[in-house]
Amino acid sequence: MLRLYNTDGRKVQPFVPLEPGRARLYTCGPTVYNFAHIGNLRTYVFEDILKRVLRRCGYQARHVMNITDVGHLTSDGDVGEDKMEVGAARERKTVWEIRDFFTAAFMADAKDLRLDPPDTTCRATDHIAEQIAMVRELESKGIAYPLADGLYFDTAKFPGYGRMAGLDPEGLMAGARVEVAEGKRNITDFCLWKLTAPGVKRLMEWDSPWGRGFPGWHIECSAMARKFLGDNFDIHCGGIDHVRVHHTNEIAQTEALTGKKWVNWWMHGEFLLLDEGKMSKSSGTFLTLSALKERGYDPLAYRLFLMNAHYRKPLVFSFEALEGAQRALQRLRGRAHKLAAAAGAAPHPGYLQRFDAALEDDLNAPQALAQTWELLHDESVPPAQKVATLASMDEVLQLDVFRTESEKPEPGAGAGMTQNPMVGVLQMSEESLREKIRQLLEQRTEARQAHDFARADALRAEITALGVDIKDSPTGTTWTRRRGHR
RNA sequence: GGCGGCAUCGCCAAGUGGCCAAGGCAAUGGUUUGCAAAACCAUCAUCCCCCGGUUCGAAUCCGGGUGCCGCCUCCA
Secondary structure, three states: OOEEEEOOOOEEEEOOOOEOOEEEEEEOOOEOOOOOOHHHHHHHHHHHHHHHHHHHOOOEEEEEEEEEOOOOEOOOOOOOOEHHHHHHHHHOOOHHHHHHHHHHHHHHHHHHOOOOOOOEEEEHHHHHHHHHHHHHHHHHOOOEEEEOOEEEEOHHHOOOOOOOOOOOHHHHHHOOOOOOOOOOOOOOOEEEEEEOOOOOOOOOOEOOOOOOEEEOOOHHHHHHHHHHHOOOEEEEEEEHHHHHHHHHHHHHHHHHHHOOOOEEEEEEEOOEEEOOEEOEOOOOEOOOHHHHHHOOOOHHHHHHHHHOOOOOOOEEOOHHHHHHHHHHHHHHHHHHHHHOOOOOOOOOHHHHHHHHHHHHEOOOHHHHHHHHHHHHHOOOOOHHHHHHHHHHHHHHHOOOOOOOHHHOOOOOOOOOOOOOOOOHHHHOOHHHHHHHHHHHHHHHHHHHHOOOHHHHHHHHHHHHHOOEEEEEEOOEEEEEEOOOOO
């Protein structure tokens, strides 16, 4: 039985879909004005596991994800710069080029992490009409009011405002750092449609009944989720930071309009932290998946690192921990590879059952993973049965456990990314470096065959100095680039 | 200032009343290897931040303390 934590109510409860056998799911997607950082990616991995577990439990999942490509502002509804425009200026490109570039970058990361693509991916700018229609409805119901810079949602008109987030409007009032925008009726009111200031030409703006401008940030998810999933659906996910403002406002505007409960389950992924604190785009302190790849890490090692912790617990990122995950992944694959020849058995019921039970208990991936390791270490389980069990587990884990060494990305691929001028050897071209290693290895093999081990060891030292580790095996010597070099 | 979360082996991290606490990484011992590396096997917390309490029994509940983090501003 699948049990999931619901932010709305703050407890784990049995999952009951609206329609038997089906689960409708909306996940807040990326804002495409910059690369996704690995913290952003943590949330998408959590959602991917959720989706795969839903399927495993027999539900047909219908998944919708938005792409936020409307600028919005770096601050609240009144001040700040347009993020898309900032990104465009930085890269000297048009906002549309920026949008396409970072959307593609996100898709590439998603593919690297083996995230199952949504059934529907929808862009905010492709649904301006739907957003305007929704705002008009709100206006006609008297829930919106105009200010000089746009149309605002009157949160006082929605009695349940902030229920899911556990907000206390009084408490917010007392908050020292909250500034009330000019003319807002309530501190929590937010912009539904933002007007372009007179005399300003924005790169992204549209005509509307209220004048030229752009939609408020929250309305896009409400409008698109409603369009694709209806006035009531099962699960809505996002990062923990969305609870307070974004999702609170989405609920307010949608339920104020329909007069009924919108989403049954709200699920939120916790943050990935750095030692120094939160990873943030605005402060520039963030790591991308590409950066990890350049350092020689397998994206799936990052996936494993994430699955080693529960999605509702803050997780501190460190290269030490990622290194551990990479090693673990290599060993996992090594074992799986050795077993792979055996086939024709059914999965081991015990391990598989415990694995599934862990996942069905609010996606306890760490505990599920423990079953995977115990299975591998269990001498009493025949190889063929292990293979079948592993294959089934990997449907959720997506660690590509049967991948063999030779299929690994070539070490050092992506030449010319980050060369360290302090180490002269790295300045030699990739080609000549490989050639040099090849020659040294050949000489060492000869020396070993001649039992001239002193010479063989000297040659190995020389090779090691190039940032390469070598492995002797009955079938020959192989080498891999040491991480940190290159 | 207000709200919320977390503190478990060197590192990461499950476990939320009852077999003297999963799993991964590291470490140590061993097998293997010309030596290494890799791989494999074994070992590795009577103890869960501190103090007090509840209970037959607590890492798990309650009170107090200390420390760390997040939110209240765009943010996954």
